[in-house]
Amino acid sequence: IVKTITFDELLPILVARGVRGAIIKIDIEGSESFVIESGSRVFDTLEIPFIQMEWFKVRDYPDRVKIIIDFFVKRNYDPKTLSCQLLNVNQHITWPNDLCWIKRNVSNFC
Numbered sequence: 159i160v161k162t163i164t165f166d167e168l169l170p171i172l173v174a175r176g177v178r179g180a181i182i183k184i185d186i187e188g189s190e191s192f193v194i195e196s197g198s199r200v201f202d203t204l205e206i207p208f209i210q211m212e213w214f215k216v217r218d219y220p221d222r223v224k225i226i227i228d229f230f231v232k233r234n235y236d237p238k239t240l241s242c243q244l245l246n247v248n249q250h251i252t253w254p255n256d257l258c259w260i261k262r263n264v265s266n267f268c
Contacts, residue, residue, distance in 0.1 A: 165197030172204065179205035187215055191222035194229045201233055207264040209235070214255040223250055235259040242268030 172180075184190045190211050200206075209230075216222055227247050230237070237245040238258055245253050260267050 165193050166199040169200050169203060172200070177204065179207070182206060182209045184209060184211045187212075189222075190216055191219070191225040194226055198229075201229075207261045208267050209259040210240075211257060211259070212255060213250075213253050213257050217251055217253065230259045234262045236262055238268065 184193055186193065216226065227237075227250060231247060236259065237247060237250075237253065238260055239245065239254055240256055240258060242260075245257065258267075
């Protein structure tokens with residue numbers, strides 16, 4: 159048996175260690191939406207300006223795509239290519255295999 163925790167369950171540990179911000183890479187083979195669904199408190203508490211993720215498996219699950227896009231757009235993130243080209247949220251089926259979400263008020267990533 160493997161014990162698991164949600165992303166939000168990490169928040170007290172991060173806060174206790176003085177973590178105020180992070181850069182995140184999410185690579186869990188199409189299950190990225192599960193981290194998003196269980197991590198709203200982490201994203202609302204910590205300063206997370208940059209998230210890198212794979213998209214090639216996610217795009218096969220329209221319900222997961224919607225969860226991810228809605229989550230990040232609501233929190234003022236823009237989807238971009240790894241070379242910082244803005245992606246259209248209405249054309250997510252054409253997005254590259256690897257992409258990032260960058261917080262709009264952050265200028266030192268692109």
